[in-house]
Amino acid sequence: MTESLVLTDPAPPRRPRIPRLLRQAAFRRYWSAQTVSLFGDQIIVLAVPLLAVLAFGAGPAEMGYLTAASLLPNLFFSMPAGAWVDRYPRRRQVMIIADVGRAGLLLAVPLLWWADVLNLPLLCAVTFLIGTLSMFFEVAHVSLFATLVRRQEYVDASSLINGSRAMSDVAGPSIGGVLVQVLTAPVALFSGVLTYLTSAVFLARITVTEHPVESGPGRGMAAGVRYVVRSAILRATLLGTTTLNLFNYMFAALFVLYVTTELGVSPGLLGLIIGAGSFGGLLGAAVTGPVSRRIGIGPAVLLGFVAFPAPLILVPLATGAQPLVLALLLVAEFVSALGVMVLDIAVGSVQIAATPVAMLAVVSGFRRTVNYGIRPIGAVLGGTLGATIGVRPALWIASLGALLGVLWVVFSPLRTMRTLPDS
Known part of the structure; x- marks a missing residue:
């Protein structure tokens, strides 16, 4: 008695499992916006101080002023900005405006440098304004996060976003260093402009019904x-x-x-x-x-x-x-x-x-x-x-x-x- 052989097609290779959140277009675009924005932040963190050192010979005191200029908006404006954002019905719009504004301010730096009018006080002022817009972006994104993500998926969504943050911490300074080395610090800032504009495009393509604004006492x-x-x-x-x-x-x-x-x-x-x-x-x-x-x-x-x-x-x-x-x-x-x-x-x-x-x-x-x-x-x-x-x-x-x-x-x-x- 012979045994028949049955030829079967080989099983198709298993595709890598994509997290459920990334299969949702709205969250995927939100996460993509966050990711490119974080890379832009890391490039700026390196390129702007290098510009101050290489172009103006900034010393320890001047570097301290530059660092303080980026941090002060968080200290002075975070609470008023948060109270205003809670009353504003379109938080996603706030993030888009912040992205476009940061791109414009960052673009002004190499243009001012080429026009030979850029100096350290002006660079500190631009850094302060970029820090202010970044603060608005951050306080608004928390509300958009809660709109896009179900509460049982908060941890998974935060893991994806913080994974992007960790990757930007690893690769961002390296990319920024190479760009500064090859293109010079002012030109390297153009890459930051592109990241913020890309983030704005992703955010603009999100279709979402945001939580309504609640008015009355007990707000602010x-x-x-x-x-x-x-x-x-x-x-x-x-x-x-x-x-x-x-x-x-x-x-x-x-x-x-x-x-x-x-x-x-x-x-x-x-x-x-x-x-x-x-x-x-x-x-x-x-x-x-x-x-x-x-x-x-x-x-x-x-x-x-x-x-x-x-x-x-x-x-x-x-x-x-x-x-x-x-x-x-x-x-x-x-x-x-x-x-x-x-x-x-x-x-x-x-x-x-x-x-x-x-x-x-x-x-x-x-x-x-x-x-x-x-x-x-x-x-x-x-x-x-x-x-x-x-x-x-x-x-x-x-x-x-x-x-x-x-x-x-x-x-x-x-x-x-x-x-x-x-x-």
Whole structure:
């Protein structure tokens, strides 16, 4: 008895699984707009300071003014902008105008440079205006996010956006550096213009019915502050992140100085370590969703509050042969980048879920005011402490102090929270 052979077509290769959110045209365009905008931000972060140094010979004080010019709008205008955006019925339009405005301002820089009228005060003024529009973009995007994404998909959507952020952190400075090297700093800014215009095109192609504006009493800046203060969840996350930012910026103010002078690491090697460590952010964006579903969103927040600052203890701990020092620095950067992604995604999802849609922008503005306000304070404290007791002891205080932020969350409802809260 013979056995018949049946010829069958081979099974078609399985296509890679596309996240459900990216199969939705509206979210895909929103995510694409965010991604190209983030790359534009990273190019500007490198190209504008290089322009100040190469074209005007800017020193430490001038670089400080330039950095402050980009940060001050977040400190002074975030809350008024958030209150206004909550009352404005077309938040997507705000983001488009912000993109087009940033492109126009950025385009003015090389044009002014070619006309030989650009100077450092004018560059600071342009940076301030770009920072103001970026702040409007950020406070408006929170409301658009809540319109486009179902609440059970907040974590997945945040993971995709923060994955783009991590990728821009890895590739953006490298692209910016190459463009500056090949094209010069003023010409390199044209790439930033293109990213913002591309972001505006993606946003313009989104079809969405935005949440209606709620009017009447109980709206505005004071209401946003009251809501955060009265919410145990929002209060705990704000106090925790503020504590963490205070000590983390103390650490950041001393990190480069300590690594290059006391550990003897060259600037080139330090750049490679930071770049390689940034890949931890990509891993963090990939694992946060599965981890938060397995252990619960509250424990994921706790994990982020520990996993972000704890690895930085390896920096003041690093001593001995240079290979060992470099390995410890790489581990610190990689695991810390992973931890900050877990923290940003988990906390961001909780904060959006715990806030009424009609107050998302003003609450976001209040958080930005506090968190951006504490950063320069931390940097000044870090520098003062380093000058007083020494850089390494100050780094120990900063790295250990950053862990105190988790205590605000441990003694809050988040500690046992499995799913996203209700607003």
